[in-house]
Each structure stands twice: as C-alpha cells, then as structure tokens.
Amino acid sequence: MYGLIGKMRASSGQRDAIMELLCVSTRALPGCLSYIVATDPADADAIWVTEVWTDAESHKASLQLPEVQAAIAKARPFIAGFEFQVETHPVGGFGLPAGGTG
Template sequence: MYGLIGKFTSADGKRDELIGCLLEGLKDMPGCLSYVVASDPADANAIWVTEAWVDAESHKASLGLPPVQEAIRKARPIIAGMESIAETQPVGGHGLSSVG
C-alpha cells in the first residue's frame, strides 16, 4: 500500500471553502482505500489530509481524473500553502485491508 500525509493552509477565512474543494473530487477514485480531510483545531487555516492507496500508481492516476482536476482548479486560488509531510506505507488498520 501507499500513503500520504499532507498539510494545506488556506487563505485567511477560506478553510471551510477549501475543505469543500478537497472533499468534492473524492468520488470514484480507483485504488483509494482511505482519504481523510481534517481541520486543525489549533490553526484556523490549516487542513490535514491523510490518504491510503493500494499503490503509488493509483494515487498518481487519480490526479488526472476529471473530478479531481476540477477540484484542484477550484481550490488553487484559496490555497496559501501546501506541505507534503510524509509518504507512508500503510500495513492495515480500521477500514483498510492489507494487500498481500
């Protein structure tokens, strides 16, 4: 499996709008096992995204899907910053099944 943990910073006062954009493109992403968007209780503009995929290729392919491209287009003007915190290798957990 392949995982990512990332942090987005929205433009001031735009966090809820950015969360909406991040959640908008989630349907029908082949290979996505988990995609969690969370607000940061200590920072009014910060958003954490935790992803689990069957493999890195599935994640890369998802970025070209039309709904994901549309979500990116809408989100881009209100993103003040973006950090890739970590690439991970999920091994299991609630809602995930390990892959052989």
C-alpha cells in the same frame, strides 16, 4: 499499500471552501482506500489530508482525472501553500484491507 499525510494552508477564511472541494472531488477514486480531510484545532487555516491507496500508481493516476483536475483548479485561488507531505506505507488498521504490506 501507499499512503500520504499532508498539511496545507488555506488563505485566511477559505479553509471550509477548500475542504468542501476536497471532499466532493474524492468520493469515488479508483484505488483509493481512505481519504480523510481534517481541520487542525490549533490553526484555523490548516487542513490535514490523510490518504491510503492500493499503490502509488493509483494515486498518480487519480491526479489526471477530470474531476480532480477541476477541483484543483477551483481550490488553487484559496490555497496559501503546502507545509509538508509525507509518504507512508500503511500496513493495516481499522477500515483497511487485512494483509497489507509495507
């Protein structure tokens, strides 16, 4: 499995608009096992995204899908920046397939 955890910053007052676009555009992505969009209780403009994919190739391919490209284009004006992104290798957990390898 392949995972990503990232934090992005919305332009002031635009967090909900970005989160809506992220949630709508990620409902059926081939190879995506989990895609969680979360607010940060200590920062009104921060958005956390936690992703689990079957493999890195599935994630890379998803970025070329027309619906993902459209969501990126719509969200871009509302994004102030990306603070960081960490690659992980999920090994399992509630909601993920058993027997995953890192």
